Amino acid sequence: xxxxxxxxxxxxxxxxxxxxxxxxxxxxxxxxxxxxxxxxxxxxxxxxxxxxxxxxxxxxxxxxxxxxxxxxxxxxxxxxxxxxxxxxxxxxxxxxxxxxxxxxxxxxxxxxxx
Amino acid sequence: xxxxxxxxxxxxxxxxxxxxxxxxxxxxxxxxxxxxxxxxxxxxxxxxxxxxxxxxxxxxxxxxxxxxxxxxxxxxxxxxxxxxxxxxxxxxxxxxxxxxxxxxxxxxxxxxxx
Numbered sequence: 001x002x003x004x005x006x007x008x009x010x011x012x013x014x015x016x017x018x019x020x021x022x023x024x025x026x027x028x029x030x031x032x033x034x035x036x037x038x039x040x041x042x043x044x045x046x047x048x049x050x051x052x053x054x055x056x057x058x059x060x061x062x063x064x065x066x067x068x069x070x071x072x073x074x075x076x077x078x079x080x081x082x083x084x085x086x087x088x089x090x091x092x093x094x095x096x097x098x099x100x101x102x103x104x105x106x107x108x109x110x111x112x113x114x
Numbered sequence: 115x116x117x118x119x120x121x122x123x124x125x126x127x128x129x130x131x132x133x134x135x136x137x138x139x140x141x142x143x144x145x146x147x148x149x150x151x152x153x154x155x156x157x158x159x160x161x162x163x164x165x166x167x168x169x170x171x172x173x174x175x176x177x178x179x180x181x182x183x184x185x186x187x188x189x190x191x192x193x194x195x196x197x198x199x200x201x202x203x204x205x206x207x208x209x210x211x212x213x214x215x216x217x218x219x220x221x222x223x224x225x226x227x228x
Contacts, residue, residue, distance in 0.1 A: 034216075036219075041204075041222070041224060042221055043206050043219035043221045043222045044157070044206075044219045045219070046217070049216060089156060102159070104156045106155065107156050
Protein backbone atom coordinates (compact mmCIF):
# COMPACT_ATOMS: atom_id res chain seq x y z
CA UNK A 1 0.00 0.00 0.00
CA UNK A 2 1.33 3.44 -0.90
CA UNK A 3 1.97 5.55 2.16
CA UNK A 4 3.57 8.90 2.97
CA UNK A 5 4.51 9.67 6.55
CA UNK A 6 5.65 13.04 7.79
CA UNK A 7 7.36 14.11 10.96
CA UNK A 8 7.09 15.90 13.20
CA UNK A 9 3.30 16.36 13.27
CA UNK A 10 3.77 19.88 14.56
CA UNK A 11 6.65 22.18 15.31
CA UNK A 12 7.12 25.55 16.99
CA UNK A 13 10.27 27.54 16.27
CA UNK A 14 11.52 31.03 16.93
CA UNK A 15 11.62 33.54 14.09
CA UNK A 16 15.00 33.50 12.38
CA UNK A 17 15.78 29.88 13.25
CA UNK A 18 16.13 27.03 10.77
CA UNK A 19 14.10 23.85 10.76
CA UNK A 20 13.88 20.57 8.86
CA UNK A 21 10.75 18.59 8.11
CA UNK A 22 10.87 14.91 7.21
CA UNK A 23 8.95 12.75 4.76
CA UNK A 24 9.23 8.97 4.39
CA UNK A 25 7.34 7.17 1.67
CA UNK A 26 6.54 3.74 0.36
CA UNK A 27 5.22 4.59 -3.08
CA UNK A 28 5.91 2.54 -6.16
CA UNK A 29 6.68 3.01 -8.95
CA UNK A 30 8.00 6.40 -7.93
CA UNK A 31 7.38 9.31 -10.29
CA UNK A 32 7.98 12.50 -8.34
CA UNK A 33 7.84 14.08 -4.90
CA UNK A 34 6.43 17.50 -4.16
CA UNK A 35 6.38 19.72 -1.12
CA UNK A 36 3.44 22.03 -0.68
CA UNK A 37 2.77 24.89 1.73
CA UNK A 38 -0.80 25.29 2.88
CA UNK A 39 -1.79 28.41 4.75
CA UNK A 40 -4.81 28.09 7.02
CA UNK A 41 -8.01 28.23 4.99
CA UNK A 42 -6.18 28.17 1.65
CA UNK A 43 -5.31 25.60 -0.98
CA UNK A 44 -1.83 24.06 -1.10
CA UNK A 45 0.84 25.92 -3.06
CA UNK A 46 3.75 24.09 -4.61
CA UNK A 47 7.22 24.76 -3.19
CA UNK A 48 9.37 22.16 -4.96
CA UNK A 49 9.02 19.14 -7.15
CA UNK A 50 11.70 16.47 -7.59
CA UNK A 51 12.00 13.49 -9.86
CA UNK A 52 13.99 10.32 -9.28
CA UNK A 53 17.29 11.75 -10.50
CA UNK A 54 17.22 14.93 -8.41
CA UNK A 55 18.84 15.02 -4.97
CA UNK A 56 18.18 18.60 -3.98
CA UNK A 57 16.14 21.54 -5.12
CA UNK A 58 15.84 25.02 -3.71
CA UNK A 59 13.16 27.67 -3.82
CA UNK A 60 14.34 30.73 -1.95
CA UNK A 61 14.68 29.84 1.72
CA UNK A 62 13.21 26.38 1.11
CA UNK A 63 15.52 23.50 0.19
CA UNK A 64 14.19 20.01 -0.44
CA UNK A 65 16.30 16.88 -0.58
CA UNK A 66 15.45 13.46 -1.92
CA UNK A 67 17.08 10.11 -1.26
CA UNK A 68 15.35 7.71 -3.60
CA UNK A 69 17.27 4.74 -2.20
CA UNK A 70 16.03 5.17 1.35
CA UNK A 71 12.74 6.75 0.16
CA UNK A 72 13.19 9.80 2.30
CA UNK A 73 12.83 13.51 1.67
CA UNK A 74 13.38 16.56 3.80
CA UNK A 75 12.36 20.18 3.57
CA UNK A 76 14.75 22.63 5.16
CA UNK A 77 13.58 26.15 5.94
CA UNK A 78 16.30 28.71 6.51
CA UNK A 79 15.96 31.88 8.57
CA UNK A 80 12.29 31.30 9.28
CA UNK A 81 9.78 34.12 9.09
CA UNK A 82 6.38 34.54 10.70
CA UNK A 83 4.81 34.03 7.28
CA UNK A 84 6.27 30.52 7.17
CA UNK A 85 3.62 29.48 9.69
CA UNK A 86 1.57 26.94 7.74
CA UNK A 87 1.12 23.24 7.12
CA UNK A 88 3.72 21.61 4.90
CA UNK A 89 2.54 18.63 2.93
CA UNK A 90 4.69 16.00 1.24
CA UNK A 91 3.04 14.49 -1.83
CA UNK A 92 4.40 11.50 -3.71
CA UNK A 93 3.24 10.42 -7.14
CA UNK A 94 3.38 6.91 -8.52
CA UNK A 95 3.16 6.27 -12.22
CA UNK A 96 1.79 2.78 -12.71
CA UNK A 97 1.30 3.47 -16.38
CA UNK A 98 -0.74 6.05 -18.23
CA UNK A 99 -1.72 8.09 -15.19
CA UNK A 100 -0.31 9.39 -11.92
CA UNK A 101 -1.58 8.16 -8.56
CA UNK A 102 -0.95 10.71 -5.85
CA UNK A 103 -0.50 9.99 -2.14
CA UNK A 104 -0.62 12.85 0.35
CA UNK A 105 1.17 12.99 3.67
CA UNK A 106 -0.73 14.21 6.70
CA UNK A 107 1.44 17.30 6.90
CA UNK A 108 3.61 19.07 9.44
CA UNK A 109 2.05 22.08 11.09
CA UNK A 110 4.74 24.71 11.58
CA UNK A 111 4.32 27.71 13.84
CA UNK A 112 6.94 30.45 13.79
CA UNK A 113 6.79 32.71 16.83
CA UNK A 114 8.45 36.10 17.40
CA UNK B 115 1.20 27.40 -14.07
CA UNK B 116 -2.56 27.36 -13.65
CA UNK B 117 -4.80 29.84 -11.90
CA UNK B 118 -7.82 28.21 -10.33
CA UNK B 119 -10.81 29.94 -8.79
CA UNK B 120 -13.59 28.41 -6.76
CA UNK B 121 -17.04 29.64 -5.84
CA UNK B 122 -18.25 30.00 -3.20
CA UNK B 123 -15.21 30.50 -1.00
CA UNK B 124 -17.25 29.48 2.03
CA UNK B 125 -20.81 28.66 2.96
CA UNK B 126 -22.91 27.65 5.93
CA UNK B 127 -25.70 25.26 5.01
CA UNK B 128 -28.55 23.47 6.70
CA UNK B 129 -28.69 19.71 7.07
CA UNK B 130 -30.46 18.01 4.15
CA UNK B 131 -29.73 20.69 1.58
CA UNK B 132 -27.28 20.57 -1.33
CA UNK B 133 -24.46 22.88 -2.37
CA UNK B 134 -22.80 23.14 -5.77
CA UNK B 135 -19.18 24.28 -5.86
CA UNK B 136 -17.76 25.73 -9.06
CA UNK B 137 -14.18 25.47 -10.25
CA UNK B 138 -12.77 27.59 -13.07
CA UNK B 139 -9.29 27.22 -14.56
CA UNK B 140 -7.51 29.82 -16.67
CA UNK B 141 -6.35 27.28 -19.25
CA UNK B 142 -7.58 24.05 -20.78
CA UNK B 143 -6.75 20.94 -18.80
CA UNK B 144 -7.59 17.32 -19.38
CA UNK B 145 -7.87 16.14 -15.80
CA UNK B 146 -9.51 17.94 -12.91
CA UNK B 147 -9.70 16.56 -9.41
CA UNK B 148 -11.90 17.19 -6.42
CA UNK B 149 -10.51 16.74 -2.92
CA UNK B 150 -11.91 16.95 0.57
CA UNK B 151 -9.88 18.10 3.54
CA UNK B 152 -11.50 17.51 6.88
CA UNK B 153 -10.37 19.57 9.86
CA UNK B 154 -6.79 18.81 10.86
CA UNK B 155 -6.36 16.18 8.18
CA UNK B 156 -4.70 15.92 4.82
CA UNK B 157 -6.37 15.88 1.45
CA UNK B 158 -8.53 12.96 0.33
CA UNK B 159 -9.34 12.50 -3.35
CA UNK B 160 -13.07 12.36 -4.02
CA UNK B 161 -13.07 11.91 -7.78
CA UNK B 162 -11.33 12.62 -11.05
CA UNK B 163 -13.34 14.58 -13.60
CA UNK B 164 -12.49 14.18 -17.27
CA UNK B 165 -14.21 16.21 -19.92
CA UNK B 166 -16.69 14.22 -21.96
CA UNK B 167 -16.90 11.22 -19.65
CA UNK B 168 -18.29 10.24 -16.29
CA UNK B 169 -16.24 11.13 -13.26
CA UNK B 170 -14.20 8.39 -11.61
CA UNK B 171 -14.89 8.11 -7.88
CA UNK B 172 -12.52 6.90 -5.21
CA UNK B 173 -13.48 4.26 -2.69
CA UNK B 174 -15.94 5.64 -0.17
CA UNK B 175 -17.37 8.31 -2.47
CA UNK B 176 -20.43 7.82 -4.69
CA UNK B 177 -22.00 9.77 -7.52
CA UNK B 178 -25.36 10.15 -5.77
CA UNK B 179 -23.71 11.98 -2.89
CA UNK B 180 -21.11 13.94 -4.92
CA UNK B 181 -22.36 14.44 -8.49
CA UNK B 182 -19.78 16.10 -10.71
CA UNK B 183 -20.12 17.92 -14.00
CA UNK B 184 -17.32 18.65 -16.48
CA UNK B 185 -18.92 20.47 -19.39
CA UNK B 186 -15.64 21.76 -20.90
CA UNK B 187 -11.89 21.79 -20.44
CA UNK B 188 -11.81 24.79 -18.08
CA UNK B 189 -14.75 24.24 -15.76
CA UNK B 190 -16.18 21.70 -13.34
CA UNK B 191 -18.73 21.56 -10.55
CA UNK B 192 -19.01 19.36 -7.48
CA UNK B 193 -22.33 19.06 -5.67
CA UNK B 194 -22.49 17.94 -2.07
CA UNK B 195 -25.96 16.43 -1.77
CA UNK B 196 -28.24 15.89 1.20
CA UNK B 197 -25.64 17.38 3.51
CA UNK B 198 -25.01 16.36 7.09
CA UNK B 199 -22.62 17.89 9.65
CA UNK B 200 -20.07 15.19 8.73
CA UNK B 201 -19.74 16.88 5.32
CA UNK B 202 -18.29 19.98 6.96
CA UNK B 203 -14.93 20.26 5.30
CA UNK B 204 -12.81 22.19 2.84
CA UNK B 205 -13.41 21.11 -0.75
CA UNK B 206 -10.58 21.73 -3.18
CA UNK B 207 -10.44 21.64 -6.93
CA UNK B 208 -7.15 20.68 -8.53
CA UNK B 209 -5.66 20.30 -12.00
CA UNK B 210 -2.62 18.51 -13.28
CA UNK B 211 -0.26 19.82 -15.91
CA UNK B 212 1.74 16.76 -16.88
CA UNK B 213 4.10 18.73 -19.07
CA UNK B 214 5.29 20.44 -15.91
CA UNK B 215 4.74 17.40 -13.70
CA UNK B 216 2.80 19.78 -11.52
CA UNK B 217 -0.47 19.73 -9.67
CA UNK B 218 -2.19 23.02 -8.86
CA UNK B 219 -4.91 23.64 -6.30
CA UNK B 220 -7.73 26.09 -6.02
CA UNK B 221 -8.19 28.17 -2.88
CA UNK B 222 -10.82 25.80 -1.53
CA UNK B 223 -14.44 26.10 -0.43
CA UNK B 224 -14.98 25.95 3.31
CA UNK B 225 -18.31 24.26 3.98
CA UNK B 226 -20.02 24.19 7.36
CA UNK B 227 -23.19 22.12 7.75
CA UNK B 228 -25.40 22.84 10.74
